[in-house]
Amino acid sequence: MxxxxxxxxxxxxxxxxxxxxxxxxxxxxxxxxxxxxxxxxxxxxxxxxxxxxxxSVHYFLGFETTRRANGIYLSQTKYTIDLLKHTNMLHAKPCPTPINQSNSLHLQDSKPFEHITLYRSIIGALQYLTLSRPDIAFTVKKLNQFLQAPTQNHWQACKKILRYLAGTVGEGIKFTPAQNLSIESFCDSDWANSLDDHKSTSGYCVYLSGNLINWSSRKQKPVACSSTEVEYRALAQAYTEIIWLQSLLKEIGTAIPHQPSFGVTIQELDNWLPTLEKVSNKEVEVRYVPSSEQTADILTKSLSIASFHYLQSKLAVVPSPQHNLRGHIETEQSEQSEIAPRSIEAAQAEEAHE
Incomplete structure (x- = not known):
């Protein structure tokens, strides 16, 4: 044993x-x-x-699983509803995307938002929700950069995420069975998209046998001198994740056929040059993906409505078959809520009192 x-x-x-x-x-x-x-x-x-x-598991740490003949659905429906109740946004007018394509968020882009604690608590709750909703990961990570001094514009963008969630309650990730084991990753970056420090945003998503199992949207630490450099840094981040996944599968005795031995440590990938070397030696296969088919785009930038929903479908973010919005609303389960139901007005009054 x-x-x-x-x-x-x-x-x-x-x-x-x-x-x-x-x-x-x-x-x-x-x-x-x-x-x-x-x-x-x-x-x-x-x-x-x-x-x-x-x-059989149905609910664990805020995650709900639904089994069907064609796969398993993972969602955070109850957690989402609790969050919307907490913010009085459960019946808000839905919007098709979590962020406006024309909204360039940056420091001091409008008047300061007075209720900083409220802003931070909601962004924190949204962070946990991104574990089953990669379609909001980019927007949440973007707004997370302004926790120190949020503005009115940041707050409006935060409410837009909540409006988007109000129209997509019950959505989550679908996992389907597969006969062959394979690893595939999409990675991309948006060069110097930060108006404050000109740093870039990287994003990647990793699929195991066609099922999305990990994703990331983050700002790169250094300022890239070229678009080529920023793309290789994004590749290095995805490459690191694949190495870890291969190590995990090997540890449990599961082999990935026809996968190269990368032979590089995680520490070495703090710099993107080793990744460039692996590409040159053809130890890492890099394929061109048209922008319209680049799944990682949804993790690096705001998109048009059509592009957003197309790439969201490639992430396999779909409604859970067991979800019934009215039934969830009428069944009061606030006693087990991860977020205590409390209105925005009450939170603002409490913060003002403090």
Whole structure:
């Protein structure tokens, strides 16, 4: 039996039986390929701890899973509704995208927003929501850059995200079964798109057998001297993620066929030049992707309505088949809310009092 511990995750392997045990405070999630081994681990844990077994997972740490014959849907419907209730935006007029394409957010772009604590708390809640909603990742990361001194324009952009969520409650990521195991990644950057420091934004998304499993939208630390440099930095970030994923799959005994051995450490990728070398040596295959098909564009810049929805579909962000907005609204579940329901006016009054 092999037992590997990594922070809050335990990997139990006995022969061809593989079980992952994820622990968060008093919540435990077990995933395995052999039901007998999963049952055995539960029995062993029951001898030491008082457990309440819920059988198949439907809700875990704010995430909801729905199983269908064509795949598994992962969403944060209840969390989204709680957030919209908290901000009195549940019945707001929906909008088609989370950010206006013409809205160039930057420091001091309008009058200061007085309720800084309110702004920070909502952006923080939206950060957690991006774990199942990559379609809002770019906008949330952008607004996160202004936590120190938000403006009225930043606040309006924040409310636009909430309006977008009000029209897309119940959407999440769909995972479909696949016979062949493969890794594919899209990466892109927007050169010097920051009006304040001329830094660039990188984004990447990683697919495992056609299923989106990881994504990122972040501002690059150095100022790039050319568009070529900024693209290679974006490639280095995606390359780092693929190396980690390959290492994880190898650790659990799953091999990716026809994948090159990169032979480079994570520390080396702090600089993008090693990635350039790997490309030159054809150890990394880089293919041209037309801008209209570049999935990572949705993680680096604001887009038109048509482009946004097309790329969103490539991320497999779809409505959960079990979602019923009216039923969720009428079923009061605020006692288990991750966010206590509280109106914006109440939060503003509290902050003013402080």
């Amino acid at each position: 092999a037992l590997l511990m990594k922070k809050s995750t335990c990997i139990n392997q006995l022969g061809d039986a593989l079980v992952f045990v994820l622990v968060y405070v008093d919540d435990i999630l077990l995933i395995g390929n052999k039901s007998q081994q999963v049952t055995s681990i539960i029995s062993q844990l029951s001898t030491t701890f008082a457990l309440k077994t819920l059988v």
